[in-house]
Amino acid sequence: MTQVKAYAAHQADQPLGPFDLERRNPGPLDVEIEILYCGVCHSDIHTARNEWGGTMYPIVPGHEIVGKVTAIGAQVTKHNLGDTVGIGCFVDSCGYCHNCKEDLEQYCENGHSQTYNSFLQDKKTITYGGYSTHIVVTEKFVLRVPDKLPLEAVAPLLCAGITTYSPLKHWNVKKGDKVAVVGLGGLGHMAVKIAAAMGADVTMLSRSPEKAKDADALGAHHFELTTDSENMKKMTGRFDLIIDTVSAQHDYNAYLHLLKTDGTMVLLGVPPEMEQIHAGSLIFGRKSLVGSLVGGIKETQEMLDFCAEHGIVSDVEVISMDQINVAYERTIAGDVHYRFVIDMASLKN
Amino acid sequence: MTQVKAYAAHQADQPLGPFDLERRNPGPLDVEIEILYCGVCHSDIHTARNEWGGTMYPIVPGHEIVGKVTAIGAQVTKHNLGDTVGIGCFVDSCGYCHNCKEDLEQYCENGHSQTYNSFLQDKKTITYGGYSTHIVVTEKFVLRVPDKLPLEAVAPLLCAGITTYSPLKHWNVKKGDKVAVVGLGGLGHMAVKIAAAMGADVTMLSRSPEKAKDADALGAHHFELTTDSENMKKMTGRFDLIIDTVSAQHDYNAYLHLLKTDGTMVLLGVPPEMEQIHAGSLIFGRKSLVGSLVGGIKETQEMLDFCAEHGIVSDVEVISMDQINVAYERTIAGDVHYRFVIDMASLKN
Numbered sequence: 001m002t003q004v005k006a007y008a009a010h011q012a013d014q015p016l017g018p019f020d021l022e023r024r025n026p027g028p029l030d031v032e033i034e035i036l037y038c039g040v041c042h043s044d045i046h047t048a049r050n051e052w053g054g055t056m057y058p059i060v061p062g063h064e065i066v067g068k069v070t071a072i073g074a075q076v077t078k079h080n081l082g083d084t085v086g087i088g089c090f091v092d093s094c095g096y097c098h099n100c101k102e103d104l105e106q107y108c109e110n111g112h113s114q115t116y117n118s119f120l121q122d123k124k125t126i127t128y129g130g131y132s133t134h135i136v137v138t139e140k141f142v143l144r145v146p147d148k149l150p151l152e153a154v155a156p157l158l159c160a161g162i163t164t165y166s167p168l169k170h171w172n173v174k175k176g177d178k179v180a181v182v183g184l185g186g187l188g189h190m191a192v193k194i195a196a197a198m199g200a201d202v203t204m205l206s207r208s209p210e211k212a213k214d215a216d217a218l219g220a221h222h223f224e225l226t227t228d229s230e231n232m233k234k235m236t237g238r239f240d241l242i243i244d245t246v247s248a249q250h251d252y253n254a255y256l257h258l259l260k261t262d263g264t265m266v267l268l269g270v271p272p273e274m275e276q277i278h279a280g281s282l283i284f285g286r287k288s289l290v291g292s293l294v295g296g297i298k299e300t301q302e303m304l305d306f307c308a309e310h311g312i313v314s315d316v317e318v319i320s321m322d323q324i325n326v327a328y329e330r331t332i333a334g335d336v337h338y339r340f341v342i343d344m345a346s347l348k349n
Numbered sequence: 350m351t352q353v354k355a356y357a358a359h360q361a362d363q364p365l366g367p368f369d370l371e372r373r374n375p376g377p378l379d380v381e382i383e384i385l386y387c388g389v390c391h392s393d394i395h396t397a398r399n400e401w402g403g404t405m406y407p408i409v410p411g412h413e414i415v416g417k418v419t420a421i422g423a424q425v426t427k428h429n430l431g432d433t434v435g436i437g438c439f440v441d442s443c444g445y446c447h448n449c450k451e452d453l454e455q456y457c458e459n460g461h462s463q464t465y466n467s468f469l470q471d472k473k474t475i476t477y478g479g480y481s482t483h484i485v486v487t488e489k490f491v492l493r494v495p496d497k498l499p500l501e502a503v504a505p506l507l508c509a510g511i512t513t514y515s516p517l518k519h520w521n522v523k524k525g526d527k528v529a530v531v532g533l534g535g536l537g538h539m540a541v542k543i544a545a546a547m548g549a550d551v552t553m554l555s556r557s558p559e560k561a562k563d564a565d566a567l568g569a570h571h572f573e574l575t576t577d578s579e580n581m582k583k584m585t586g587r588f589d590l591i592i593d594t595v596s597a598q599h600d601y602n603a604y605l606h607l608l609k610t611d612g613t614m615v616l617l618g619v620p621p622e623m624e625q626i627h628a629g630s631l632i633f634g635r636k637s638l639v640g641s642l643v644g645g646i647k648e649t650q651e652m653l654d655f656c657a658e659h660g661i662v663s664d665v666e667v668i669s670m671d672q673i674n675v676a677y678e679r680t681i682a683g684d685v686h687y688r689f690v691i692d693m694a695s696l697k698n
Binding site for chain 2 (some may be wrong): 098099104107109169207237261264268269270271273274276277278279280281282283284285286287288289290291292293
């Protein structure tokens with residue numbers, strides 16, 4: 001075991017602070033990674049503060065990890081010393097269930113091992129995330145990161161990138177498709193960039209007129225206000241796909257009306273309370289309301305390669321580790337464009 | 350114009366009674382049909398009683414119509430005198446919108462003409478349904494009825510049959526798929542028969558143990574009680590597709606949990622109030638909640654041919670026209686196996 005520096009929450013109502021963490025020595029199939037950057041996802045905050053329940057303290061959050069390989073096990077074939085690699089939302093899964101065999105580890109029927117606040121497949125070793133200097137992960141769950149992209153801006157691709165890429169791919173977005181994105185945060189800004197790169201005609205739907213400029217800069221082709229009922233009426237039946245990234249309570253029916261016949265609306269956010277959905281909003285036009293969770297390892301690699309090919313990264317604000325508590329407050333306030341990323345050198349020194 | 354005998358509701362709170370109706374003389378593309386049988390759909394009751402609002406009195410319900418061609422216009426090519434034909438839920442549509450061109454007249458963007466309580470495409474002539482001795486319909490919306498089936502039992506295929514066939518077909522049910530049907534009424538009993546004929550492994554989900562025998566007789570391979578929480582848990586992740594025909598308020602999340610990863614739940618019933626759906630019920634397992642409305646004309650013909658090939662008809666109780674008000678009460682009470690069908694000879698005499 002090796003002791004590494006980390007930042008942890010020790011209680012739901014306490015700020016995060018320094019913590020010494022033990023990482024296992026790399027086994028035959030393991031890759032040891034020196035972490036360079038780790039993104040700050042809203043899930044980190046929910047979990048650190050036990051807002052979803054089930055947090056095991058002390059918790060080390062972080063599942064948008066980019067780093068360099070510093071050691072490999074004897075049987076590792078996918079990665080070499082010095083490679084630039086990434087770790088996303090999970091670090092292992094059963095490997096033998098139907099979903100794992102179909103490269104859908106995110107839906108592992110026996111429960112995958114999330115990167116933090118979860119258990120390894122032995123069902124007893126607790127996992128600790130990327131707010132730390134090093135991590136050790138079995139090679140299958142280590143992604144190759146294309147070197148041509150700025151690494152601090154790649155980190156959020158490992159969660160926000162794949163979470164939006166996966167449904168855009170799965171529901172077959174293609175050139176000319178009309179795609180709308182609801183919510184302009186960490187997920188929303190990636191959805192706009194990726195959908196545009198897929199050739200879609202992208203509309204940002206928003207309640208805030210001041211976001212029009214941001215949407216344009218991100219590559220959205222249109223910006224439409226959802227607060228104007230005449231405007232909403234005008235858009236009836238316009239979209240093939242809507243990506244809804246909002247996790248605050250809101251009315252889904254209004255968006256379902258904007259779908260074409262056979263259109264699909266993808267939920268990525270989980271509001272604590274959902275407004276009532278009317279069966280008629282789905283029946284009249286054979287519409288689909290669907291959900292999607294991150295993406296599998298194979299698809300995450302595909303997303304990283306796609307982003308490298310199209311020069312897509314996240315828009316980030318780099319912070320030092322000791323700024324994390326302020327960053328949490330600013331994330332909650334929506335005061336970030338669009339992702340905080342921790343420069344892990346700040347933890348090493 | 351020709352005067353024909355019919356049964357109409359003159360007010361929401363009055364029983365249906367005899368009514369003389371004027372039908373247009375057949376135009377060049379029209380088919381005049383002597384109605385032999387007309388099914389009694391729950392929609393008839395909702396509309397007769399103005400439970401959905403917008404009823405234009407007097408109203409003549411009925412959209413599950415089977416009859417014989419008694420006259421054709423000069424340009425009619427699809428049908429001949431004496432042919433056995435059917436009319437379903439709509440009698441015309443714009444014909445030029447995207448959906449009409451795709452054989453999805455049920456989603457006509459300019460508003461299709463429903464068989465009753467609606468307007469023809471002139472947007473001013475009110476339509477009157479199948480509780481009458483004759484009807485005149487433009488040939489495209491007249492279906493060929495295979496003669497080998499008992500006609501009184503074919504009538505409900507024109508609504509209940511196509512409403513269940515269409516989603517089973519659209520979401521690609523195939524041999525071995527695990528399909529569950531919720532609700533054993535007019536729609537549910539057809540869903541069981543058609544899904545079984547498509548080769549699916551069909552489970553009837555019900556709150557009532559006494560329905561097990563009926564489900565078996567209809568061809569369901571399994572019967573499972575939804576009132577037993579251990580039983581529900583046992584079925585977690587079991588089904589590829591769930592057809593939900595229930596229009597009373599009920600919990601959708603419990604059923605969504607029974608879907609496999611990438612499974613689909615189809616809503617056919619419209620509850621006045623919907624229970625809250627949890628985003629997590631869709632996200633964990635990339636599940637789809639969808640709606641479907643009847644089916645297009647081409648698909649309705651395909652369904653009739655499929656039913657003839659597989660010997661599928663509705664289970665019906667034949668009544669005379671003057672029993673309609675009792676039949677309405679029994680339908681509301683669920684006291685029918687599974688569809689009342691009016692023998693229209695009873696109206697002619």
